[in-house]
Amino acid sequence: MKNHFVLFDLDGTITDSSEGIINSILYALKKMGKEESDFSRLRSYVGPSLKTTFQNHYFPLEEDSNKAIAYYREYYAKKGIYENRLYSGIYDVLKEIKGNGGIIALATAKPTYFAKIILKHFEIMGCFDVVVGSHLRGTRTQKDEIIFEVLDQLGFPDSREVFMVGDREYDIIGGKHHRLKTIGVNYGYGTEGELFKVRPDYIVKSPFEILDCIKLFTNQ
Known part of the structure; x- marks a missing residue:
């Protein structure tokens, strides 16, 4: 062989891992004063890097995208990581x-x-x-x-x-x-x-x- x-x-x-990732993104967006209701769009964000997702679709300024990533990880580390199978x-x-x-x-x-x-x-x-x-x-x-x-x-x-x-x-x-x-x-x-x-x-x-x-x- x-x-x-x-x-x-x-x-x-x-x-x-879609549930945990999507919930973490929604948490970050809410913290940043934004909303997203298009589930198919959210699902497409599973896979690319967080920087790519936030900077390309919501927060073009690096300072803002970095804040969104920090909020994402705030939820993900406690709960989102286990919303997974x-x-x-x-x-x-x-x-x-x-x-x-x-x-x-x-x-x-x-x-x-x-x-x-x-x-x-x-x-x-x-x-x-x-x-x-x-x-x-x-x-x-x-x-x-x-x-x-x-x-x-x-x-x-x-x-x-x-x-x-x-x-x-x-x-x-x-x-x-x-x-x-x-x-x-x-x-x-x-x-x-x-x-x-x-x-x-x-x-x-x-x-x-x-x-x-x-x-x-x-x-x-």
């Missing part, structure tokens, strides 16, 4: 990859600090060899930067042996930037059209189909 490394996004790929089957997928000798990493735009709390909360921290997210101070927020750090910690394996799995275009674009094999999951927050546009190597409808894609490669 070939060596293989699997990088997973977190929100919309491993966990359904594992996708059905994802734990079994992680265990099977590990059982077959795979190396698993987390590559998320969420701050590493919060990502580790979530993995420990769901008792899946032991499945991950590397965990990389953004910095709390607001740096390393772009997916290609995050993936680079993961690859660095893994010793820069052959890109042909590495998969990037995620639900948003940022995950696929970041993976392609580093010439990784890419798997788009359409059970998360990205639309099917969004994934088709960036043309991942595979598109799957369930966590278990991720295994099928990996097996196609490892059994060659």
Whole structure:
């Protein structure tokens, strides 16, 4: 069996975190004197960095977007982080990859600090060899930067042996930037059209189909 490394996004790929993220955004907007009632719009903010969301859609001034991020984390750290659930089957997928000798990493735009709390909360921290997210101070927020750090910690394996799995275009674009094999999951927050546009190597409808894609490669 070939060596293989699997990088997973977190929100919309491993966990359904939309409730906590949306509630945290609404809390921050209310604190900043704004409202948002378009649920589909709010849902589209699950995945991108907080800075991207607040600065591009609500607060173009950096000072204001930073205040919004602080309010977001005020709610998220106490409550929003736990308004979250594992996708059905994802734990079994992680265990099977590990059982077959795979190396698993987390590559998320969420701050590493919060990502580790979530993995420990769901008792899946032991499945991950590397965990990389953004910095709390607001740096390393772009997916290609995050993936680079993961690859660095893994010793820069052959890109042909590495998969990037995620639900948003940022995950696929970041993976392609580093010439990784890419798997788009359409059970998360990205639309099917969004994934088709960036043309991942595979598109799957369930966590278990991720295994099928990996097996196609490892059994060659």
